[in-house]
Amino acid sequence: MHGRRLATLVMVALFGLAGALIVARPDARAADGALAKLVEQCLGCHSVKGLEMALANGDKLTLQVDGEVFAKSVHSRFGCPVCHAGTSLENHPPVKKKIAGSREYSLEMNKICQTCHAPIFELYEGSIHASLFRDGNSYAPVCTDCHSPHAVMAKGAYDTSTGAPCSKCHDPIFKAYAGSVHGQATLGCANCHRAHDVTPATAGDRLKNTCLGCHSDTLASHQKWLPNAKRHFDAVACPACHSPEAKRKVDLRLYDRVAQQRVAEKQGVPQFESWARSADAKGAGLDAMALHSLLREFNREDNRTTLRGRLEVSTGVEAHQLAKSARAIQDCTTCHQQGADPFQSVTVSVVGPDGRPVRYGAQPEVLSSIISVDSVSGFYAIGGTRIKLLDWLLALAVLGGIGVPLGHLTVSWLVRKYAKRIGGKEDS
Ligand code: HEC
Ligand code: HEC
Ligand code: HEC
Ligand code: HEC
Ligand code: HEC
Ligand code: HEC
Ligand code: HEC
Ligand code: HEC
Ligand code: HEC
Known part of the structure; x- marks a missing residue:
């Protein structure tokens, strides 16, 4: 019984296979031919x-x-x-x-x-x-x-060292990139930005994490010579040190301290630029008072908007001129010195509707004015930001061997205390 069923099954299967061979193959060929x-x-x-x-x-x-x-x-x-x-x-x-x-x-x-x-x-x-x-x-x-519609090739044909397809529209970036360490190592744009889910370059930590994904021991190697390397990684864009000829600048990002993320324009109601423009009556870029009143607009309902500074390169082209690490900026005084170049160019930004930043120019004095201590307290580079009291305290903390993390805590605490005093004065 068992044997007969098996035999029947095998016969059916063979018949089916033969049928498929007889019927389907010529059919498919005919279809191919017709096509x-x-x-x-x-x-x-x-x-x-x-x-x-x-x-x-x-x-x-x-x-x-x-x-x-x-x-x-x-x-x-x-x-x-x-x-x-x-x-x-x-x-x-x-x-x-x-x-x-x-x-x-x-x-x-x-x-x-x-x-x-x-x-x-x-x-x-x-x-x-x-x-x-x-x-x-x-x-x-x-x-x-x-x-293309009719010349679609296999995956390997895209994003090669020729820069295609990205270079078609981002040619200045491609040209700069081609000479960089990564261009020379024939990585493509998609290695950092991906091909399809390309996000705005300054959004979140995705790009930085992509760097650290390939250069996995980087934090440890920087810690050997750079105090609080993690904080530097947060506040200084990698290209600001690794693109040695670049012009550097500071972007003060509006930051929601409750949600712990950057402030984004409300969909359909762009306020940032119009508020900034009306605060900046002279049109010369926000000064400390103007920045203060811009923040007051954002803080009218709930007092949660503050500023987070970030040191970055001035242009997208410069972000792609990464050089051999022997040429990277290691000299502390490039940033930590009175009047240091990177602090002479300042913008304030929010996240725009499409995820790219909307920036507004500010005067360098916003980084050093007493009025700004409260709002830029999350960003003080010794020397660079020239808020002397902080410099002095931090230098003392570092030199005194209290250690940077502790020094940092002390300063944060002092800033808060100090800021409260300013706030109090204003209220009265
Ligand atoms: C006898 C010549 C001829 C043949 C055969 C022909 N086309 Fe066309 N095709 C044309 C012309 C002429 C136009 C422009 C028509 C116009 O100006 O109204 C056109 C327009 C088109 C367009 C653009 C407009 C649209 O409809 O999207 C496409 C796509 C197209 N043809 C595809 C095909 C395909 C696929 C075949 C085969 C199945 C084919 N054609 C066969 C002559 C031809
Ligand atoms: C994988 C899908 C795909 C196949 C297969 C395809 N086309 Fe197209 N075709 C498109 C798309 C998409 C466009 C719109 C053009 C664009 O986006 O640039 C297009 C546009 C066209 C046009 C209008 C002119 C142009 O280039 O814009 C013609 C004519 C045409 N196709 C003919 C053909 C013919 C003939 C074949 C077969 C030899 C073919 N297509 C096969 C996707 C295809
Ligand atoms: C009818 C379904 C169909 C349509 C429509 C179609 N594709 Fe494809 N596509 C495929 C298949 C199946 C493959 C795999 C082909 C192979 O490996 O032989 C493929 C392969 C590809 C590849 C290469 C993938 C790889 O891994 O190398 C790209 C790129 C691609 N398609 C893009 C497109 C684009 C762009 C369009 C629209 C213009 C499109 N496809 C329309 C079915 C389709
Ligand atoms: C901005 C350019 C760009 C656009 C837009 C784009 N692609 Fe691609 N695509 C690429 C690149 C570059 C690759 C090579 C993959 C890589 O390097 O990771 C690729 C790879 C592919 C592949 C190969 C398989 C894979 O998983 O990567 C397919 C399929 C594909 N694309 C289809 C599409 C379709 C469908 C669309 C539209 C929805 C599209 N692409 C839009 C640039 C693009
Ligand atoms: C090694 C990683 C890496 C590679 C590879 C790379 N980029 Fe970038 N890209 C970055 C970084 C980092 C930024 C700046 C982000 C920031 O300011 O924080 C950036 C920014 C950008 C921007 C925004 C520029 C602006 O004006 O703000 C564009 C557009 C861009 N890249 C396109 C490309 C293209 C096209 C390629 C390939 C030719 C490419 N990138 C290759 C890392 C990379
Ligand atoms: C057909 C044109 C076109 C192609 C091809 C193209 N892009 Fe873009 N891309 C744009 C435009 C337009 C913008 C918005 C304006 C700008 O920032 O330059 C943009 C924006 C970007 C941004 C965000 C810039 C920012 O300010 O944050 C990145 C990153 C980017 N592209 C990367 C790529 C990569 C990677 C490729 C290839 C896989 C690519 N683009 C291919 C047109 C293109
Ligand atoms: C304050 C400036 C500065 C910042 C910020 C900085 N680097 Fe560096 N980096 C350097 C210097 C200087 C060297 C060379 C150190 C040496 O030769 O000992 C270096 C070395 C490197 C190297 C090669 C050696 C190694 O550690 O593998 C890589 C890769 C690297 N950095 C990646 C990054 C990435 C990724 C970021 C951002 C997350 C970053 N760097 C941020 C200054 C900086
Ligand atoms: C897909 C992997 C990959 C990603 C992502 C990547 N790199 Fe690289 N990087 C490499 C390779 C490969 C080299 C060349 C080989 C080498 O010198 O180590 C290199 C070289 C470097 C160097 C020179 C190292 C030296 O010793 O001179 C620096 C600096 C660097 N990368 C920084 C970055 C930064 C910053 C980012 C993010 C914006 C980044 N890398 C993203 C793979 C990557
Ligand atoms: C490319 C500019 C740049 C370079 C080069 C640089 N720094 Fe900084 N550093 C900064 C910025 C910006 C901050 C502010 C970080 C913040 O407040 O978020 C900072 C913060 C600090 C802090 C305070 C850290 C903390 O815990 O708050 C110390 C200490 C410091 N840097 C020491 C150094 C030393 C020492 C060097 C040289 C070995 C150096 N930095 C190189 C930009 C730089």
Whole structure:
């Protein structure tokens, strides 16, 4: 009984397999043949040079498709119809649907990519590029801006040392990057920024953590010569020391001390710039009083907005000129000295609606004015910020061998006490 069932099963299986071989293989071949023939027919017209179509806004859509390149692309085995289901030999030319312009056409057609690559589309949806795109920025890349429609290659073809596809739009950064330690080591942009879920460069700690992901013993190696290296890593962007020729500056970020994150503009109600502009009546950049009244606007309802300083490079290009570490800034006086350069250029910022910072210029005096002690108390670089009382105390703490962490605590405590006194004076 058992044996007979097994025999029947085997027979059925063999029959099925044979059937599949007999029926399916020639069928598939026929389908391949038909598909190949269709591709040829499409290309019969679409390989013609100069074939164009006039669009509603006056754009000309170039209709030529390079058949040889397409044949080498990852999608060649699908033929044309998989992405152009609405377009057949029977129904065109002419094209009856109305096409507003070439960008509109590309955006509409890009929806096809997500039908097969949904997980990548989801990553992309969370990116700065997608949010720029949703805000109507017509330069923000969609799938085919980076991959092309008909010459889509395997993963390894992207983000190579040629900089493609990123260099197409970020060429000055690519040129600077190509000469950097990482460009020389032929890493690509996506090694730090990723390809699809690219986030704003200054958002959170993601970029810094990416550096530390590859350079894992870095904190320990800096601790050998840099006191409180962790605090330096928080307050000084890596390129500020590793891009030796860069111009450095200070960005004072509005910070919510309860939520412990940077203050972001409320969706749809941008207040920062208009408040900053009205505080800065002379238009010369916020001075200490103006900064004080800007903060008061933010603190009107709940007293939780403060400032967190960060020392960074002035431009995106300079962030990509990282040199061999032998050339990195090690001299403490680059920053810890009265009148030190990095503290002569100051901005105040919040996180804008798309995640990139919105900055407003401030005068360097905001870092040293007594009025600012309260608001910039979370940021004092000995010497650099020139709040003398703090310098003196910290120097004493460090020299006196109390140790930096303890020194830091002492200073924080004193600042708080001192700030309260200023606050008190103001209230009366
Ligand atoms: C007889 C020549 C010819 C053949 C064959 C042909 N096309 Fe076209 N195609 C055109 C012309 C001409 C236009 C522009 C029509 C216009 O200006 O109204 C066009 C426009 C298009 C467009 C752009 C507008 C749109 O509908 O999105 C696509 C895509 C397209 N063809 C794909 C195909 C595909 C896929 C095939 C094969 C199934 C194919 N074509 C076969 C001549 C041809
Ligand atoms: C993987 C999907 C995909 C396949 C396969 C595909 N196309 Fe396209 N095609 C697109 C997209 C997307 C666009 C919109 C153009 C853009 O975004 O730049 C497009 C645009 C076009 C256009 C308008 C001109 C242009 O380049 O913008 C023509 C003509 C066209 N395709 C013909 C073809 C033909 C012929 C084939 C087969 C040889 C084919 N396509 C295969 C996705 C595809
Ligand atoms: C800003 C440029 C850019 C955009 C926009 C973009 N890609 Fe990519 N894509 C890349 C790069 C670069 C790679 C190479 C992967 C890497 O280096 O990590 C890649 C890789 C891929 C891969 C290979 C598999 C993988 O997991 O990485 C697929 C599939 C892909 N992209 C599809 C898409 C689709 C679909 C879209 C639109 C939703 C899209 N890409 C938008 C740049 C881009
Ligand atoms: C019909 C489903 C389908 C559509 C539509 C489609 N793809 Fe693909 N794509 C695939 C498949 C399947 C592969 C894997 C091909 C292979 O390995 O032979 C692939 C491979 C890729 C790769 C290379 C992946 C790798 O790991 O090397 C990229 C990049 C890519 N597609 C981007 C796109 C873009 C951009 C679009 C829109 C213009 C698109 N795809 C539309 C099915 C699709
Ligand atoms: C070694 C890591 C790394 C690599 C690789 C890298 N970047 Fe960056 N990128 C950064 C850092 C760090 C910043 C600055 C962040 C900050 O200010 O805190 C940045 C900032 C940016 C910005 C914002 C610039 C601005 O004006 O504020 C863009 C755009 C950018 N990178 C694009 C690219 C492109 C394109 C490539 C490839 C050519 C690339 N990056 C390669 C680390 C990297
Ligand atoms: C089709 C054009 C285009 C391509 C291709 C492109 N980008 Fe962008 N990208 C933009 C635009 C436009 C912005 C917003 C303006 C700006 O910051 O330059 C932007 C912004 C960014 C930002 C955020 C900048 C900030 O201020 O924080 C980063 C990071 C970035 N791109 C990285 C990349 C990387 C990595 C690639 C390649 C994988 C890439 N871009 C490819 C157009 C492009
Ligand atoms: C205050 C300036 C300063 C800051 C901030 C700084 N570095 Fe450095 N870094 C240096 C100097 C100086 C050296 C060389 C030290 C030596 O040769 O002993 C160095 C060495 C390195 C090296 C090579 C040696 C090693 O430790 O592996 C790497 C990698 C590195 N830094 C990464 C980073 C990263 C990542 C960050 C940000 C999280 C950062 N650095 C922040 C100044 C700085
Ligand atoms: C994908 C891994 C990777 C990431 C991410 C990365 N690096 Fe590197 N980094 C390397 C490689 C590989 C080299 C070249 C080999 C070497 O000199 O160690 C290098 C070299 C360096 C050097 C020169 C080291 C020396 O001894 O001269 C510094 C400094 C450096 N990286 C800093 C950074 C900073 C800052 C970031 C983040 C903005 C970062 N790296 C992100 C892999 C990475
Ligand atoms: C590129 C600029 C830069 C360089 C170079 C630099 N620092 Fe700093 N340092 C800062 C900044 C900015 C702060 C403020 C950090 C804060 O308040 O968040 C700081 C803070 C400090 C503190 C206070 C730490 C604490 O616990 O609050 C000490 C001590 C210090 N630095 C010592 C040094 C010494 C010693 C060197 C040289 C070996 C050095 N720094 C190199 C920018 C720098």
